[in-house]
Amino acid sequence: LVPAERLTVIVNVADDDLFFGLHVSPDVDTTIYNLSGAAPAKRGWGIAGDSSRVLGALERFYDRSWFRIGDRDLATHIFRTDGLRAGVSLHEITGRIAAAYGVRSRILPVSDDAIRTAVRTRSGRWLSFQSYFVERHARDRITAVAYRGLRRARPAPGVLAAIRDADVLLLPPSNPFTSIVPILDVRGVRAAIRKRRVPLVAVSPVAGGRAVRGPLGRMLRAHRMPVSPLAIADLYDGLVDALVIDSADRALKPRLERRGLRVAVMNIHMHTRERSRAVARAALRIAAELERERGWR
Amino acid sequence: LVPAERLTVIVNVADDDLFFGLHVSPDVDTTIYNLSGAAPAKRGWGIAGDSSRVLGALERFYDRSWFRIGDRDLATHIFRTDGLRAGVSLHEITGRIAAAYGVRSRILPVSDDAIRTAVRTRSGRWLSFQSYFVERHARDRITAVAYRGLRRARPAPGVLAAIRDADVLLLPPSNPFTSIVPILDVRGVRAAIRKRRVPLVAVSPVAGGRAVRGPLGRMLRAHRMPVSPLAIADLYDGLVDALVIDSADRALKPRLERRGLRVAVMNIHMHTRERSRAVARAALRIAAELERERGWR
Numbered sequence: 001l002v003p004a005e006r007l008t009v010i011v012n013v014a015d016d017d018l019f020f021g022l023h024v025s026p027d028v029d030t031t032i033y034n035l036s037g038a039a040p041a042k043r044g045w046g047i048a049g050d051s052s053r054v055l056g057a058l059e060r061f062y063d064r065s066w067f068r069i070g071d072r073d074l075a076t077h078i079f080r081t082d083g084l085r086a087g088v089s090l091h092e093i094t095g096r097i098a099a100a101y102g103v104r105s106r107i108l109p110v111s112d113d114a115i116r117t118a119v120r121t122r123s124g125r126w127l128s129f130q131s132y133f134v135e136r137h138a139r140d141r142i143t144a145v146a147y148r149g150l151r152r153a154r155p156a157p158g159v160l161a162a163i164r165d166a167d168v169l170l171l172p173p174s175n176p177f178t179s180i181v182p183i184l185d186v187r188g189v190r191a192a193i194r195k196r197r198v199p200l201v202a203v204s205p206v207a208g209g210r211a212v213r214g215p216l217g218r219m220l221r222a223h224r225m226p227v228s229p230l231a232i233a234d235l236y237d238g239l240v241d242a243l244v245i246d247s248a249d250r251a252l253k254p255r256l257e258r259r260g261l262r263v264a265v266m267n268i269h270m271h272t273r274e275r276s277r278a279v280a281r282a283a284l285r286i287a288a289e290l291e292r293e294r295g296w297r
Numbered sequence: 298l299v300p301a302e303r304l305t306v307i308v309n310v311a312d313d314d315l316f317f318g319l320h321v322s323p324d325v326d327t328t329i330y331n332l333s334g335a336a337p338a339k340r341g342w343g344i345a346g347d348s349s350r351v352l353g354a355l356e357r358f359y360d361r362s363w364f365r366i367g368d369r370d371l372a373t374h375i376f377r378t379d380g381l382r383a384g385v386s387l388h389e390i391t392g393r394i395a396a397a398y399g400v401r402s403r404i405l406p407v408s409d410d411a412i413r414t415a416v417r418t419r420s421g422r423w424l425s426f427q428s429y430f431v432e433r434h435a436r437d438r439i440t441a442v443a444y445r446g447l448r449r450a451r452p453a454p455g456v457l458a459a460i461r462d463a464d465v466l467l468l469p470p471s472n473p474f475t476s477i478v479p480i481l482d483v484r485g486v487r488a489a490i491r492k493r494r495v496p497l498v499a500v501s502p503v504a505g506g507r508a509v510r511g512p513l514g515r516m517l518r519a520h521r522m523p524v525s526p527l528a529i530a531d532l533y534d535g536l537v538d539a540l541v542i543d544s545a546d547r548a549l550k551p552r553l554e555r556r557g558l559r560v561a562v563m564n565i566h567m568h569t570r571e572r573s574r575a576v577a578r579a580a581l582r583i584a585a586e587l588e589r590e591r592g593w594r
Contacts, residue, residue: 021378054371060397061373062376079359
């Protein structure tokens, strides 16, 4: 919908982790693989048609084979780890990986510093996000979410400027707790967003009382929040101008509008590329309307 | 020919190198893959039938694809690098890799410290061993060989004791410059060998005026030495009791014997497992003879 060169994606790094001593950046890689067309149609991670020869051989040495890494995906982690050890910054390496995959959009990890999501389960134990999400299949009841390193993390070069110079800002329907808040809470990011003179449109990650994907429902309940776009409006309070919500939540539109939000209602489930384009188009349309009405430009 | 448990192989680490940020120990791995039966029948490195999916994907990121690493082989390097970065010593990790491959013999890298062979070519340029040997196909004329780190390197735990406690010591027909000298010159190794009360038998790595394998001929010439078992006797002077030489060098037997060496003459080319066994058997036989005659035990 927009020229690839004009898109900047600021990506969460709080679910980065070390596997087999290799630095894996799941959100960054998923973004790159999706934009390059290398991602699988159905599965939410890795590379389409990838083999797992190395993983099979690693099982000679390690038990923890719960984190599946395909062979072509592994090359990305080897390159990233090699670069980091040589002193290259994460955002610089990310740029090289994106370029190697032919991605013309700018992929910016929100920070070069380590931020790590941890979740506390009912047993009181803290788990790394990947251990909770992948190893334990997001089964545990969660009592708290914490972001280690977030307070000290500085935005990667280019992040604040990208927010400042954007024509429109979008928050995708990712899990706010695991993917959006650890971006927003990096030093300077909320302030840069507040200073904007362009619309910020969010797409709801919940629809009809359920998370569109993943363990968000459980996390909302852990925070004693309803699994509803109302909770999303609370989480992004004061930051967003508009919300795209699902037809199943149509009845909530007036309440959201009373809070000053512009609301678009549609099918927000993005099971196909066409559905994704439709949602993105709605978000851009609402942004254009707001811009015109408010005379921002 | 001997129970696997009774064999200790002290292995050169001077051709270790980093590829893609991963620590590769070519001699250690070749030893483990050979003893486990994973090595290819013909090729002198890697794992039989290995694929190279990751290497193909790494070529997105790197030019230097001259060092071929198969997928299953790569898992070994990932595990080794992960362990080293976590502070595990090289000999300890080597033991775990050997165990994972079902090798019951003890595989001991001669040192946990970095030793690196470098060769100087006629242009005066110094090359790492792998760059000379693999990248440049050992084409360059060599004017010098140096071992960086060798003087400071300490023997790995178990190395000197293995030499002290051995029933027999064997020097295989490896390239003395690239594989044997950087073992012998590790602190304490020559002294431990000199104190032995058991025979040391070497198998000649040259036959009929040519190296049995690899660039040894060129290296001998660089040192102004003949490509002959006489040069091998010089290189191992005072250390070896016996030499197994090739039938093509039969005429040299009296000269070698005058230097106090016991000499066995046979076909030393080890193109098949049967040939390898025959050479090993000859070496063990000559050791047994020496032991009996000299009343060492």
